[in-house]
Amino acid sequence: MVVDDEAYNCEVLRTMLRALEVPNLEERLTVCINGREAMKAIKTNDRPYRVILTDLSMPVMDGYQLISRVRRHYESNEQQQPIIAALTGHTEEEFVNLAFSKGADQ
Numbered sequence: 811m812v813v814d815d816e817a818y819n820c821e822v823l824r825t826m827l828r829a830l831e832v833p834n835l836e837e838r839l840t841v842c843i844n845g846r847e848a849m850k851a852i853k854t855n856d857r858p859y860r861v862i863l864t865d866l867s868m869p870v871m872d873g874y875q876l877i878s879r880v881r882r883h884y885e886s887n888e889q890q891q892p893i894i895a896a897l898t899g900h901t902e903e904e905f906v907n908l909a910f911s912k913g914a915d916q
Contacts, residue, residue: 811840813848813864823863845871849879858889866898866909877912
């Protein structure tokens with residue numbers, strides 16, 4: 811899953827995943843424009859997501875909120891937690907630390 815409100819960033823990530831030759835990428839990849847849309851997809855998908863790449867600064871529901879909710883959702887459903895990579899243009903330590911404190915893996 812890719813979550814970012816910037817279409818260009820989503821396309822860059824899709825291109826990078828294609829370059830990694832992820833099997834059946836086009837059928838398996840879900841792209842969402844904010845955290846609320848991502849949580850809806852997570853709750854309605856018939857199989858758990860294994861990897862979530864999320865921007866941190868988005869409208870409606872930001873990446874920090876999404877990370878926390880994803881962790882709670884998978885825990886309450888007794889599912890294996892996905893790998894969550896937080897993506898941001900912010901390089902300040904406080905943004906990075908906050909993402910890790912919410913449950914980001916990278």
